[in-house]
Amino acid sequence: MLKTIILFFLSILISYNTSAQVKSERNYNVISYSLDLNLYDCFIRPFPTSFSASEKITVLNESSSGQISLDAYDGSLIIDSVGLSGTSFSHSDNILTINLDRFYDSSEVFDLLIYYRHKNVKDSSFMTGRGIVYTDCEPIGARRWFVCNDIPSDKAITEITTRVPVGVIYGATGNLTDSLVSNDTLIYKYVSRYPVATYLVAIAGKTDFRLQENIWNRYGDNEKIPLRYYSQKGETEFNINNVMKKVPEILEFFSKLFGPYPFEKLAFATTDQQYQWGGMENQTLITLCPDCWIEDLVCHEAAHQWFGDLISPSAWSDIWLNEGFATYCEAIWAEYKYDYTGYKNLIDYEASKYLKHNPGREIYNKDWDKNIPADTILFNDYLAYSKSACVLHMFRYLVGDSVFFNSLELYARNPEYMYGNISTGEFIKFMSSVTNRDLLWFFGQWLMQPNHPVYQNRTNIKKAGDAKWKVEYTITQHQTNSGFFKMPVELKVVFENGSDTLIKVDNDYNVQKYEFEFSSKPKRVLFDPDNHIVLKEVIK
Incomplete structure (x- = not known):
C-alpha cells in the first residue's frame, strides 16, 4: 500500500522543475x-x-x-x-x-x-x-x-x-x-x-x-x-x-x-x-x-519577505510554500518571545482551526499550475495557512530541531532559489538532499492527499511470567477519503507505581501491532502524549 501511495505522489511530481514548465508556454x-x-x-x-x-x-x-x-x-x-x-x-x-x-x-x-x-x-x-x-x-x-x-x-x-x-x-x-x-x-x-x-x-x-x-x-x-x-x-x-x-x-x-x-x-x-x-x-x-x-500580522508579512518574495512559488499550486511558512514563522517568533509553550499554543490553535473547518481537499493541487481557482479556494485559511504550518511543525518533529532549522537556513540561502522561484517538487527534493533522507512519503501524504489520520488504538496488558508484564498495543487508522499516514509515534507507558517511560515507534502500516515487556506493572499507554502529530483525531 505504501509503495502504491509513493508511486502516486511521484506521478503528481513527475517533474521537479515546475517553473520551467510554466515559462515554456x-x-x-x-x-x-x-x-x-x-x-x-x-x-x-x-x-x-x-x-x-x-x-x-x-x-x-x-x-x-x-x-x-x-x-x-x-x-x-x-x-x-x-x-x-x-x-x-x-x-x-x-x-x-x-x-x-x-x-x-x-x-x-x-x-x-x-x-x-x-x-x-x-x-x-x-x-x-x-x-x-x-x-x-x-x-x-x-x-x-x-x-x-x-x-x-x-x-x-x-x-x-x-x-x-x-x-x-x-x-x-x-x-x-x-x-x-x-x-x-x-x-x-x-x-x-x-x-x-x-x-x-x-x-x-x-x-x-x-x-x-x-x-x-x-x-x-x-x-x-x-x-x-x-x-x-x-x-x-x-x-x-x-x-x-x-x-x-x-x-x-x-x-x-x-x-x-x-x-x-x-x-x-x-x-x-x-x-x-x-x-x-x-x-x-x-x-x-x-x-x-x-x-502577529506584521511578523507574518515580514516573514514573507524571505518565504514568498525572496523565494517565490513557481506556480499557484505552490502557494502553501508562502502561507504555510509565514504562518509557521509566527509560531517560531512566539517561541522566541514566550518560550516553547507560546509556540505550541499557536501551532495547536492552527491545528484546531483546520480540524474544525477541514474543507476535505488536499493542500497541493497541480491543476492550479494552469487553472487558478477562486481566492476562497487558493487562499483557504484552513489549508494554505493552518494545515500547511502544521505540516512544517510535524516536519520539525520528524527530523529534530537541529536538522530542521539548518535545513530552513540552507533553503533560504540557496543561490538557486534566492530571488527566483521554487516548486513543491523542487522543495521536497531539496529537503530530502539536505536532510539525507527521502521525504517524498512525508510531504506527499500531508500535501497531496486530503484530510488526516483518525486513530482508534487498542491496549492489552497482561502478565508475562514472574515479575514481568507484557503490553500489546495496536495502532489503527479509520479515516475515509484519504490514504494511510505513516508517522513516527511516541507512546508513554504509565506504571502503577507512578513512574513512566517514553517509547518512539514507526507506524508504517495500518493495524500495526507492537509488543513491549516491563518489570513494573503498566497502568495505561498514552498515544502521542505531547501532541506532536497535531493533524489527527483519536477515537477513544
Missing part, C-alpha cells in the same frame, strides 16, 4: 518593467480610477519569434499604441499580442513601449477613494493596472515613476531614487534593486499619510535599511509605536535564522475599507488593513 523572460503613471486625478474628488500611463518592457527572448503575448485585462486597460520593437498589436481575451519589427532569435533582447489607459472601473486591484490610492495584485491582479507577464515565475526589475498632486505621500516597490516638484505636481521615482514577481509589485499613496522612518543596521553586514511606516489619522498610536519597536527585532530574528534581510527597504502602509485581506507581503511595501498595526 511563453518563450521569453521579462528583464524589467519601467512604468510612468499619471495618477494626479486619482487623488482628487470624485477619486476616479482612470489614469494614463506609458510602460517600457525589456524582454530576453528564449526562442525565435516575431510576436509576443502579454497579460492585459480587457475590463481595466485600454491599449492606445505600441513602439520601439513593437509595430502593431491586438488586444482581446485579456491578452495583448504585439507584432515585433523583426524575428528575434533566442538570447536576443528587445524593448517594447506601450501607451495605455486605465478605465474608471473598480477592479479589486487598483483602488482609489478619499485621497488614497493603492494596489492589491495577488494572485493575478497586476495585469489589471499594467501590462505584464503575470505569472509568479517571471520576475523582473521594476522602475515606477508616478505623478501625484503636491502633498501626497507615496510609496512603491523598491527604493525612492528621485522626487521633484513641477508646478502643482510631485513626481516620485522608485527603483527595485532586486527582481520581483508581478503579484508583489505595489504602490500606495495618500494625501494625508503620516510617514515615519527609521534606519535599521541590517544583521549580517550592517547595511543601512530604511524602515518606513505610512499610517493614517485616527489609527491607534500605541499599536503603531509597538510595531515600529518590534519590526527591527523581528527582522533581526529572521535574519539570524534564514540569512540577512534580502531587500533594500521595508515599508508598511495601511489602506481603506475596500481592502479584503489582513495584510499583503508586497516586496518592500507591505500593505495592511486599516489600523492593522498588529504584531
